Amino acid sequence: MLQKIEDKRNQLLSAALYEKCLTDDDIVRLSQELDIYIVKFQKQLDLQRKKRSLSYKGVAQTERMSHVLAGVNI
Numbered sequence: 001m002l003q004k005i006e007d008k009r010n011q012l013l014s015a016a017l018y019e020k021c022l023t024d025d026d027i028v029r030l031s032q033e034l035d036i037y038i039v040k041f042q043k044q045l046d047l048q049r050k051k052r053s054l055s056y057k058g059v060a061q062t063e064r065m066s067h068v069l070a071g072v073n074i
Helices: 002-019 025-070
Strands: none
Touching: 002 025
């Protein structure tokens, strides 16, 4: 995904330097495509962070339960 972002960014920069008009249809289209890639990447990062957070919370809860159960006489 990062490579796609970098490629699209380079296309946008080249077009902006060549066209010299930031409202040109091609430049606007490239900018919108870049925005889509960036949003997708941010969503992927958020999902990864949530998974790590849930995984950490799950381990912490399991450890707490183990400590609680260890103190219980059966």
